[in-house]
Amino acid sequence: MIAGAGEGTARMTLMLASVTDPAEAEAVWAGGADIIDLKDPANGALGALDPALAATIVRQVAKRKPVSAAAGALFADPDAGVEAVAKMAAAGCDYVKIGFSSDQTGADGVRALAPIAARTKLVGVLFADKTPDLELVALMAAQGFAGAMLDTAAKNAGRLLDHMDVAALNGFIGRCNAHGLASGLAGSLEPPDIPRLLPMRPGYLGFRGSLCQGRTREAAIDAGAVRMIRDLIPQAQSGRAAVDAGADLRFFFGRGYIAANERAIETDRVFVHDLIMPCFIGAYDYERGMKQNVRFNVDVDVRRSNHHSDDMRDIFSYDVVIDAIKILLGQGHVELVETLARELADSVLRHPEVVRVCVRIEKLDIIPGRVGVEIRRERASEAAAVDQLATGFASAGGKRSH
Numbered sequence: 097m098i099a100g101a102g103e104g105t106a107r108m109t110l111m112l113a114s115v116t117d118p119a120e121a122e123a124v125w126a127g128g129a130d131i132i133d134l135k136d137p138a139n140g141a142l143g144a145l146d147p148a149l150a151a152t153i154v155r156q157v158a159k160r161k162p163v164s165a166a167a168g169a170l171f172a173d174p175d176a177g178v179e180a181v182a183k184m185a186a187a188g189c190d191y192v193k194i195g196f197s198s199d200q201t202g203a204d205g206v207r208a209l210a211p212i213a214a215r216t217k218l219v220g221v222l223f224a225d226k227t228p229d230l231e232l233v234a235l236m237a238a239q240g241f242a243g244a245m246l247d248t249a250a251k252n253a254g255r256l257l258d259h260m261d262v263a264a265l266n267g268f269i270g271r272c273n274a275h276g277l278a279s280g281l282a283g284s285l286e287p288p289d290i291p292r293l294l295p296m297r298p299g300y301l302g303f304r305g306s307l308c309q310g311r312t313r314e315a316a317i318d319a320g321a322v323r324m325i326r327d328l329i330p331q332a333q334s335g336r337a338a339v340d341a342g343a344d345l346r347f348f349f350g351r352g353y354i355a356a357n358e359r360a361i362e363t364d365r366v367f368v369h370d371l372i373m374p375c376f377i378g379a380y381d382y383e384r385g386m387k388q389n390v391r392f393n394v395d396v397d398v399r400r401s402n403h404h405s406d407d408m409r410d411i412f413s414y415d416v417v418i419d420a421i422k423i424l425l426g427q428g429h430v431e432l433v434e435t436l437a438r439e440l441a442d443s444v445l446r447h448p449e450v451v452r453v454c455v456r457i458e459k460l461d462i463i464p465g466r467v468g469v470e471i472r473r474e475r476a477s478e479a480a481a482v483d484q485l486a487t488g489f490a491s492a493g494g495k496r497s498h
């Protein structure tokens with residue numbers, strides 16, 4: 097149910113919601129969560145519920161949604177990890193998550209779970225705030241794990257993106273894809289993080305704190321917060337069907353899906369100006385292996401929402417542009433500013449609310465002045481299909497080939 101990389105590139109990102117009891121499981125099911133995750137938030141990032149309670153929730157969910165369960169993390173003794181995972185597997189969970197350290201203990205823990213991985217879908221969790229060893233992704237795949245996930249261990253010390261930048265996260269997802277593992281991202285994610293992470297096409301995004309009253313992960317589930325997160329993660333339902341089903345129309349307007357009688361396109365401009373980044377760029381030999389300063393100016397015309405509200409569902413974030421630049425630069429040396437400008441324009445235009453984009457890129461270290469290029473690109477068709485919501489980078493997680 098959690099798609100691995102080999103199951104098609106058009107997959108949608110799923111929403112995982114962590115719950116503590118049967119009532120919360122029912123609440124996130126009603127709110128549209130794709131995966132119901134069992135966890136005791138008061139007992140750490142991957143605090144395990146009592147296995148008997150987990151079994152009760154599994155029976156209650158009754159296969160309406162896949163159920164995953166946290167089994168604990170950072171076991172000093174691999175056998176203790178095996179025992180904890182076995183208990184959750186026996187509770188009938190579809191997936192069992194366990195967290196690993198980045199030292200030899202972590203690698204030993206992964207290897208010890210190979211026999212269980214042969215009969216239960218395991219997800220290995222690495223911690224972004226504990227210098228994760230991404231080589232463990234390959235080891236998990238070799239031991240038969242179903243997925244790998246990044247989360248944060250300390251829940252009061254920053255969000256996932258505070259610990260790993262978008263290029264590194266994109267690299268993690270690329271590794272998972274290359275090894276056929278489902279990929280997951282979590283770590284005190286907040287609504288503005290969602291449009292930044294979706295272009296990387298993770299298999300799922302995981303939430304607890306942002307679903308709770310006062311964004312406090314030990315507090316009760318807040319139905320409005322669940323709805324907010326659900327609305328920000330597109331579902332594989334056609335726009336018409338979703339509208340007919342009574343989905344929050346603000347989501348579709350905000351994302352650029354307009355009703356037939358509202359064809360006039362009015363736009364607002366989101367911009368990133370004078371962002372200077374050190375880049376590996378240039379066609380000359382002397383430009384290889386050294387970074388030079390490059391200035392980015394990007395103007396993005398986005399459809400104006402007819403619905404005025406003050407939350408993330410109605411906006412296109414400048415963070416998305418900055419992230420696209422960082423991800424492209426993270427893919428290695430690029431010879432031409434023209435290539436970089438075109439790839440950047442393409443990645444911004446993949447967001448369906450974007451109507452046109454102007455990208456200006458200037459190399460600052462070549463001459464006393466500036467040299468560069470400016471390109472403008474428009475969306476080919478204004479009739480954006482809802483399926484375009486599966487935005488992504490052409491070579492997600494990969495390196496530039498030249």
Ligand SMILES: O=C[C@H](O)COP(=O)(O)O
Nearest residue numbers: 114282283284302304305
């Ligand atoms: O597996 C996902 C986690 O429960 C996320 O928890 P958090 O959003 O509080 O970091």
